Amino acid sequence: MSEPRKHTEVAVGVLIRLSDDALLLSSRPEGKAYAGFWEFPGGKIEAGETVEEALRRELQEELGITIDGAEVWKITEHDYPHALVRLHWCKVTAWSGEFEMREGQQMAWQQLPLDVTPVLPGAFPVLQWLSEERGLPFVPPPVVAPVAPAN
Numbered sequence: 001m002s003e004p005r006k007h008t009e010v011a012v013g014v015l016i017r018l019s020d021d022a023l024l025l026s027s028r029p030e031g032k033a034y035a036g037f038w039e040f041p042g043g044k045i046e047a048g049e050t051v052e053e054a055l056r057r058e059l060q061e062e063l064g065i066t067i068d069g070a071e072v073w074k075i076t077e078h079d080y081p082h083a084l085v086r087l088h089w090c091k092v093t094a095w096s097g098e099f100e101m102r103e104g105q106q107m108a109w110q111q112l113p114l115d116v117t118p119v120l121p122g123a124f125p126v127l128q129w130l131s132e133e134r135g136l137p138f139v140p141p142p143v144v145a146p147v148a149p150a151n
C-alpha cells in the first residue's frame, strides 16, 4: 500500500490596493513548476513558522515589501502532480517598501475577471470567492497544461 501524500503548507497573500481594490498577481519564475503561470504571491511555510511569518518572509524575498499583518482568510487544498498543497490565504491591505521583482518575475495589478493568463488552478476557488464578494459573475480562467521543466 502506498503512503498517503503529505501536504505542502503554503502561505499566500491576496494583496489588495485600497484605492481601487486591485489585486496583485505575479508570474512564477523560470525553473519552478508551472513557470510563467500567474499566481498570488507566497510560498512554502518553513518548519516553526506561522502563516504570517512565512508570508512576510516570502513577500520580502520575492517582492521586496514588508507586510504589516496577515490573518488567514481561507484554507484550500489542491492536488498537483508535483505536490499536494494546502494553501493558507491571507488578505493583505497594508505594507511598506517599494515593489522590486527579486526573482525575475512579473507583477500586475488586476481587476476581476483577470486579464493575465494562464493562472495556477489552485487559485481558482479564491478568485470565485473574491468575485462573489464583489457581486461579480465568476469567469473561470482557461485551464492550461504546464510545460514540463527542462532538467
Ligand SMILES: Nc1nc2c([nH]c(=O)n2[C@@H]2O[C@H](COP(=O)(O)OP(=O)(O)OP(=O)(O)O)[C@@H](O)[C@H]2O)c(=O)[nH]1
Pocket: 010, 011, 012, 032, 034, 038, 039, 040, 041, 042, 043, 044, 045, 078, 080, 083, 085, 087, 120, 121, 122, 123
Ligand atoms: N504562491 C502561490 N502558490 C500557489 C498558488 N496556487 C497554488 O496552487 N500554489 C501552489 O503552492 C505551491 C507554492 O510553492 P512555491 O514553489 O511557489 O513556493 P516557494 O517559493 O517556497 O518555492 P521554493 O521551494 O522553490 O523556494 C506550489 O506548488 C504552487 O503550485 C498561488 O496562488 N500562489
